[in-house]
Amino acid sequence: MNPFDIIGHQDVLQTLRTQSAHAFLLLGPHRVGRKAVAHFIAALANCAYGTACGNCPSCLAIARDTHTDVMLVSPKTETSTGKQARKKLIPVKVITERRDETHEYDQHVVEWLYIAPHTRRKVVIFDGAEYLNNEAANALLKTLEEPPHRSMFVFIAEDQQLVIPTIVSRCARIFVPPVPEAQMQQALMELENNIDPELLEFAAGRPGVLFERETVREALSQARALVQGLESSMLDALMAAEKLEKTFNPEWHPEALLFAFRHHPLSARAKADLALSDALEALEQYANPALVFQVLALKLREALGVV
Ligand SMILES: [Zn+2]
Structure with missing residues (x-):
């Protein structure tokens, strides 16, 4: 090749x-x-x-x-x-x-x-x-x-x-623009003989995402778990946040989390986006990670309108 x-x-x-x-x-x-x-x-x-x-x-x-x-x-x-x-x-x-x-x-x-x-x-x-x-x-x-x-x-x-x-x-x-959907589908077929609509939607024309698909799928599934936790109860939300803290990968998780919010109203997504950037900034400034993720979970619950 x-x-x-x-x-x-x-x-x-x-x-x-x-x-x-x-x-x-x-x-x-x-x-x-x-x-x-x-x-x-x-x-x-x-x-x-x-x-x-x-x-x-x-x-x-x-x-x-x-x-x-x-x-x-x-x-x-x-x-x-x-x-x-x-x-x-x-x-x-x-x-x-x-x-x-x-x-x-x-x-x-x-x-x-x-x-x-x-x-x-x-x-x-x-x-x-x-x-x-x-x-x-x-x-x-x-x-x-x-x-x-x-x-x-x-x-x-x-x-x-x-x-x-x-x-x-x-x-x-x-x-160097995003690659058209048909070519992305074909590339994924060649890589694993499979069409994964969620992965393709997340990739949005970026072939590099396909080469890291296992890491991406994991991040997406963890993001989904967090959203489920957020919607369930305060305790579940905090537990999900703790889980996320342990595996948090700044390369993928922020984007995966916003993706998990994609069907929510614009105002909720804007709040989630803000909560995430605050969390990333706090992590960059060496704040206590456990605390950062707890605060993030609370803010995301608020963004979702779960109180
Ligand atoms: Zn040559």
């Missing part, structure tokens, strides 16, 4: 085959396939046949995330001292060695780009361009404008509005 047979984005790949730019901004929802598209861009630039063939050593290394000319930069969670909030960030110290006084990173974008590529073109992928702050973007700007060795940049973001304008203006913008 070709690693660049990316589910549902053949049009995007076709556009990229004919577009010559050295910096791209890939815009689309989380898990829609933006990172796979970024890998395809790196493969086009370095494939032995120039086609992202999927079979040459260069393509295979890119697909396995082990290519020496491809660097992936993701935000990390910065913990400030004491009990301050944890914040996701791509810090300036990963951009240039000169700003990494404590030698926290082995590799720095700017210095790495000045070393000649092994294959043809170096590619830096920023998975979460929203998390590049002004300081980091400024440190990157000169390299982005005059890239050494014809290097390339791929910025991945959910929302263009959250990316620093000096970066946006230097990129070719490519939209």
